[in-house]
Amino acid sequence: MKITAIETFIVPPRWCFVKISTDEGISGWGEPVLEGRAASVAACVEELSDYLIGKDPGHIQDHWTVMYRGGFYRGGGIHMSAIAGLDQALWDIKGKALGVPVHSLLGGQQRDRIRVYSWIGGDRPGDTARMARECGDRGFTAVKMNGTEELQFIDSHDKIDAVLERVQAIREEMGPDFGIGVDFHGRVHRPMAKQLAKELEPFNLMFIEEPVLSENAEALREIANHCSTPIALGERLYTRWDFKSILQGGYVDIVQPDPSHSGGITETYRIAAMAEAHDVALALHCPLGPIALAANLQLDAVCYNAFIQEQSLGIHYNKGSDLLDYLSNPSVFEYDDGFVAIPQGPGLGVEVNEEKVRQAAAEGHRWRNPIWRHADGSFAEW
Numbered sequence: 108m109k110i111t112a113i114e115t116f117i118v119p120p121r122w123c124f125v126k127i128s129t130d131e132g133i134s135g136w137g138e139p140v141l142e143g144r145a146a147s148v149a150a151c152v153e154e155l156s157d158y159l160i161g162k163d164p165g166h167i168q169d170h171w172t173v174m175y176r177g178g179f180y181r182g183g184g185i186h187m188s189a190i191a192g193l194d195q196a197l198w199d200i201k202g203k204a205l206g207v208p209v210h211s212l213l214g215g216q217q218r219d220r221i222r223v224y225s226w227i228g229g230d231r232p233g234d235t236a237r238m239a240r241e242c243g244d245r246g247f248t249a250v251k252m253n254g255t256e257e258l259q260f261i262d263s264h265d266k267i268d269a270v271l272e273r274v275q276a277i278r279e280e281m282g283p284d285f286g287i288g289v290d291f292h293g294r295v296h297r298p299m300a301k302q303l304a305k306e307l308e309p310f311n312l313m314f315i316e317e318p319v320l321s322e323n324a325e326a327l328r329e330i331a332n333h334c335s336t337p338i339a340l341g342e343r344l345y346t347r348w349d350f351k352s353i354l355q356g357g358y359v360d361i362v363q364p365d366p367s368h369s370g371g372i373t374e375t376y377r378i379a380a381m382a383e384a385h386d387v388a389l390a391l392h393c394p395l396g397p398i399a400l401a402a403n404l405q406l407d408a409v410c411y412n413a414f415i416q417e418q419s420l421g422i423h424y425n426k427g428s429d430l431l432d433y434l435s436n437p438s439v440f441e442y443d444d445g446f447v448a449i450p451q452g453p454g455l456g457v458e459v460n461e462e463k464v465r466q467a468a469a470e471g472h473r474w475r476n477p478i479w480r481h482a483d484g485s486f487a488e489w
């Protein structure tokens with residue numbers, strides 16, 4: 108079998124899909140995207156396609172190595188997201204060619220389903236207790252929300268009080284066992300992160316996410332040593348080399364690589380295994396589209412340390428189109444009791460509605476995240 112064409116589709120709300128076609132009529136789909144940089148990732152896919160076209164799609168490990176090591180410069184969000192989407196599509200082709208799901212090629216599923224959580228509250232967290240109740244009524248047993256709005260390096264305590272009030276309201280509404288993840292979203296700097304992490308401790312959160320940016324590893328160590336809440340991070344780390352020092356340092360309890368950012372199924376599987384060897388859990392990051400979610404579920408099937416899965420149905424980013432809109436078999440993601448079943452169809456297990464994708468790509472998108480400013484006019488992390 109030979110790869111004959113590689114096409115990208117930039118589709119609303121903020122995604123990019125890739126289709127790899129072959130001379131045997133089998134095609135594979137992937138989702139190479141870094142939110143806000145979709146066109147840059149698509150350009151990188153196009154550059155990598157010079158090497159892939161004409162090759163046998165079955166040699167995934169070798170293609171991965173060449174795409175990663177073969178350009179001299181390596182790593183980072185754009186390159187690794189481009190490799191990610193191509194890698195997903197290559198696995199999709201292999202599964203379809205052999206008539207089996209990707210998890211079967213990775214040794215077979217070790218779970219039937221995985222717990223999922225829902226986003227609540229939006230960019231500026233508000234109305235979170237009511238939204239948590241709505242999620243609970245739909246069967247979800249866990250939610251995630253942004254902790255704060257803009258936060259200065261040193262800010263007033265009322266911002267922390269507001270976070271505590273929101274979390275307390277969810278606890279009162281949903282009870283002690285409901286899963287609550289609080290995403291600090293890189294908005295919080297070390298001095299406030301220490302306070303916030305400590306004051307959130309009594310609420311027994313499922314995790315706090317990116318308490319500080321992952322590049323501030325010394326600050327992470329400080330927080331990890333002074334707080335019993337599990338610490339999650341990893342959506343802005345892209346390779347096993349990026350995760351190496353974080354795992355060795357013992358700064359993290361849950362890794363959250365994104366299989367559309369961290370080199371696809373091939374690399375994320377290795378990152379998950381590295382985490383398992385440090386007794387660290389896996390909660391794959393996926394505020395993205397349906398092909399990405401399908402790739403995530405293939406990994407959840409085979410990674411022992413996976414305990415929950417992010418998914419984007421109804422997320423604040425999905426304006427105009429949502430998770431199920433580009434699928435011919437949307438029932439593959441029916442949630443039941445707060446869980447989603449591992450897909451059993453060949454390849455990634457989703458059937459992409461290509462006509463819909465082509466129509467949507469004609470519209471495209473130019474999604475960018477907001478630029479926030481503090482009251483004094485200086486830039487604020489979003």
Ligand SMILES: O=C(O)[C@H](O)[C@@H](O)[C@@H](O)[C@H](O)CO
Nearest residue numbers: 142290292342392393394476
């Ligand atoms: O955990 C999550 O889902 C993320 O923090 C998510 O909100 C961001 O990564 C967003 O996608 C950036 O554009």
